[in-house]
Amino acid sequence: MKEIEKKLNDNGVRPTAMRILIYKYLAEKEVATSLTDIEMAFAKADRTTLFRTLKTFEKQGVVHQIDDGTGVQKYALCEPGCNCELEQDLHLHFHCNNCDETVCLTEHKIPHINLPEGFVAEDANLVLKGICDKCSGQ
Amino acid sequence: MKEIEKKLNDNGVRPTAMRILIYKYLAEKEVATSLTDIEMAFAKADRTTLFRTLKTFEKQGVVHQIDDGTGVQKYALCEPGCNCELEQDLHLHFHCNNCDETVCLTEHKIPHINLPEGFVAEDANLVLKGICDKCSGQ
DNA sequence: CTGACCTATGCAACGGAAGTGCATTTATTG
DNA sequence: CAATAAATGCACTTCCGTTGCATAGGTCAG
Numbered sequence A, B: 001m002k003e004i005e006k007k008l009n010d011n012g013v014r015p016t017a018m019r020i021l022i023y024k025y026l027a028e029k030e031v032a033t034s035l036t037d038i039e040m041a042f043a044k045a046d047r048t049t050l051f052r053t054l055k056t057f058e059k060q061g062v063v064h065q066i067d068d069g070t071g072v073q074k075y076a077l078c079e080p081g082c083n084c085e086l087e088q089d090l091h092l093h094f095h096c097n098n099c100d101e102t103v104c105l106t107e108h109k110i111p112h113i114n115l116p117e118g119f120v121a122e123d124a125n126l127v128l129k130g131i132c133d134k135c136s137g138q
Numbered sequence C: 001c002t003g004a005c006c007t008a009t010g011c012a013a014c015g016g017a018a019g020t021g022c023a024t025t026t027a028t029t030g
Numbered sequence D: 001c002a003a004t005a006a007a008t009g010c011a012c013t014t015c016c017g018t019t020g021c022a023t024a025g026g027t028c029a030g
Helices: A001-010 A016-027 A035-041 A047-059 B001-010 B015-029 B033-041 B048-060
Strands: A063-067 A073-077 A089-094 A100-107 A121-132 B064-065 B073-077 B091-096 B102-109 B118-132
Touching: A001 A016, A016 A035, A016 A047, A016 A073, A035 A047, A035 A063, A047 A063, A047 A073, A047 A121, B001 B015, B015 B033, B015 B073, B033 B048, B048 B064
Parallel strands: A089 A121, B091 B118
Antiparallel strands: A063 A073, A089 A100, A121 B118, B064 B073, B091 B102
């Protein structure tokens, strides 16, 4: 518990009870999580609070946002030392068509792409879809 | 005009007046187009009709859907000979943060990625964001 | 030609999700 | 303890995708 408080403090986020719980939830879940997921888990909490908590986490580099093509924004904790905004740190995400879960493949960076003249890339998003390790093992 | 009719027929889409107009609009626009874009251009037409037309086009391989991370579904005409569903035909898309337009880079295929054991990729989506050729020239 | 039929179109409404404004509570600091 | 700032909760809006149902319009068999 204390580590979470410290982690949040280090990122400039005031460690309120709610925020610690949300952080803990994200840490245990280990897959990309939507606002609605969190809402289900914390039925008492207000959607707005959860929404703003995630936005705060994102701004302060605690989580990064993931667009996995489902049309729902998801979030996952940043790895220690993760610099989401830097192009070389962009890892890819895998969305399982079977269990509908999305995971970060932090070891797999997005390869560099040679663009046509005039195009300047600042950011990239790569999502692979298919069957994940848990589902393919069945 | 006749070519469009033929093209639609060849793809198993009945070439109604509306559909020909929509096809023409997409062809002239040359960038990924949202339902709302089309709605603006055809103020008299009903949103549902446009929506269903796009879905029909998609199913019949006339257009492919693009998720450029803006949270809005977009569509673009398939190139002749494009097999959107095949993995080797997956090209990448470029979203300009300045003019907000998304273009297909049909020449640039998504590079093959080696996934961890147990992961089976069936589909992929790569979106680069930055400044496009038109905007960087200014 | 005509009626039966299928398809396309139009209208209305729903539902999910992101987002905002404002009031209230909780925490921090002088 | 008072003053201030930050976090939380409630209500509401907007946007977009989507569906159900009724109608119009083209197609085809008899």
